[in-house]
Amino acid sequence: MDYLWDFQSILNNKQLLLIGLQNTLILAVVCLVLGLAFGAIVGIARYSRNPILYWPSTAFVEVFRNTPVLVQIMWFFFAFPIISPFEINAFTAAALGLTLNTIAFSAEIYRAGIQSIHKGQWEAGKALGMSYTQQMSRVILPQSIRRMIPAFMNRAIELMKMTSLASVIAYGELMYQAKVVSTIEFNPIEMYTTVALIFFAIIFPFTLLVQRYEDKQREKG
């Protein structure tokens, strides 16, 4: 194979790709922020012994953990508008699928993190007269969040990669823009190589950061 690589056609479409990258980042950040925030609520509900909190949150987590994200995104884009009165655009469908998925996974991270704290910590708070909410917010979460950070960062990395699935419903993120450009310019080799490199450049530093953090935690023991 003596294929002549030609990145000129990529540079010519720089603007389209930058828009795509921007949309990718918007989607990832929105889903991450919402996913982590609501994940805390679902995770705490999962930890609860109250059946009214436990069962719905557990059902939610299991549904979203045990179905493919691609199916979830397609479902929200194609099926949800038919059975509900809401109009849904590609961004909303993708954001819904990815956010709910992130909620489900981060809920499990919160739950495991909370569970990893010794029960003596709850008791110490309780013995001081703290309410359940105070025990959780003052004693349990501040300690467990530190242990959760690597798992959350791994989740963020997963999420960043999963945004490319939104291309199937024509949300203009990086992958979709690349597909458009490559069909116009007939340069799939350069195009998809470029996309891979961009993702790598964004994600790899995070991966290194997680490794550094975990090594540090291990040193601390």
Added chain:
Amino acid sequence: MTTVLSIQNIHKIFGDLEVLKGIDVNVEKSETIVILGASGSGKSTLLRCINFMEVPTSGRIVLSGKTIGKETAGKVIYNEAELNALRTRVGMVFQHFNLFPHMTVRENVMEGPRTVLKCDKDECGRRASKYLDKVGLGWKSEAYPSQLSGGQQQRVAIARALAMEPDIMLFDEATSALDPELVGEVLETIKELADEGMTMLIVTHELGFAYTVADRVLFLSEGRILEQGTPAEVLVYPKQDGTKNFLKGHGSFRLPEPKLD
């Protein structure tokens, strides 16, 4: 004399195991009561029923004249806010200290006054300094618990409980997790509290300490108070076989010889 705490006919059942079978104790102001008993006799459960870490199956707890819970149709209903308020007035010290590892020593001591009692900044600071000085650890204010010895950690835990300015303090084997050379400093701190007139219920296996610090000793056996009295009555002249056997098992403890007059 004023009664600080009245424990009335407390029963506690776990599943089909009745751990407390009707306990009655009145604790007077400034009294130091030591609770002894074999492992599994229900000592911890009794302490934990007083501040409702465990809810008693039946019976009553009266703290400073106020009965906890509302009786309706023969059942006692406890409300969380009431129990939390009760817990602010009962200090508890645990075997494993349970300090908050993410807070400094000073923050540990301020946490209760700040979060629960909503004291203002000056008051929180005043209490932290006062009670850390009392346990001799003012100079460790900015350290984290992991940087302290076990004995120091337990003294911080005592300061944390004292900072709530409770009506009564409960100690559940406060020195059992400590290396032998660190036991003394914690017992010394507890002894000082006793001398200052703090009302206390102390579960311990340190019989020598029990003898010197207690106004009254209760001996618990299978969920009942088998014997009680002054330290001399229970530890030197026990009447019940159960108590005698327990004391024999603690051979290393040398009590004053019974007087033969």
